[in-house]
Amino acid sequence: MKANEIMKKRNDLLAQTVIKGLESRNMSGYYAESKEDALNLALQLIPEGSKITKGGSMSVEQIGLLDAVKNGNYEFCDRDAAVDKHAAELFAYDADVFLGSVNAITNDGVLINIDGNSNRVSAYAYGPKKLVLIVGMNKVAVDVDAAMKRARNEAATKNAQRFELNTPCKKTGACFNCKSMDTICCQFLITRFERHKDRVHVILVNEDLGF
Numbered sequence: 001m002k003a004n005e006i007m008k009k010r011n012d013l014l015a016q017t018v019i020k021g022l023e024s025r026n027m028s029g030y031y032a033e034s035k036e037d038a039l040n041l042a043l044q045l046i047p048e049g050s051k052i053t054k055g056g057s058m059s060v061e062q063i064g065l066l067d068a069v070k071n072g073n074y075e076f077c078d079r080d081a082a083v084d085k086h087a088a089e090l091f092a093y094d095a096d097v098f099l100g101s102v103n104a105i106t107n108d109g110v111l112i113n114i115d116g117n118s119n120r121v122s123a124y125a126y127g128p129k130k131l132v133l134i135v136g137m138n139k140v141a142v143d144v145d146a147a148m149k150r151a152r153n154e155a156a157t158k159n160a161q162r163f164e165l166n167t168p169c170k171k172t173g174a175c176f177n178c179k180s181m182d183t184i185c186c187q188f189l190i191t192r193f194e195r196h197k198d199r200v201h202v203i204l205v206n207e208d209l210g211f
């Protein structure tokens with residue numbers, strides 16, 4: 001058996017474990033074999049005419065969902081292009097759909113997210129009627145402790161490279177648990193249960209996506 005076949009077999013099995021965990025937490029999980037399948041699944045979850053916004057997710061872009069939403073029959077609020085960013089962020093709380101990813105997810109379906117500006121984690125916690133989260137299998141961690149370590153040491157230190165920041169991770173690639181004014185690690189959201197049924201939809205993808 002080739003290495004990619006072994007990885008696929010393991011991911012197929014692990015995804016079902018994560019999906020069971022999500023369901024036990026009143027969230028919905030799906031598994032896509034490819035980016036194309038993930039895009040099709042996501043679009044099935046988003047009715048035409050929906051008010052949509054998104055966080056700064058690379059995974060959403062990587063599967064082609066951002067382009068599909070921009071070019072589709074939706075009311076899309078693009079925070080990245082907005083002149084009034086605060087207004088665009090407030091739009092999220094009344095949106096039909098918020099598109100994003102997670103910084104890590106545990107084997108049993110707990111979502112871990114870290115934020116600097118915190119518009120993303122606050123909208124994940126409350127506001128938009130539906131979250132559609134695109135999650136590569138590279139983000140699955142064994143438990144909350146491992147997921148938090150992944151979010152701090154891997155996701156945050158890589159995300160820091162995307163922005164003009166004066167933080168230790170930007171300069172060294174490693175987390176120094178900083179209290180810099182530029183830190184992107186202000187708020188930590190652990191989603192262990194979702195109260196509202198049919199709100200959180202996690203599409204696991206058999207690919208390395210995002211950071």
Ligand code: SF4
Binds near residue numbers: 179
């Ligand atoms: S160095 Fe600071 S900004 Fe960078 S990952 Fe660590 S806490 Fe976050």
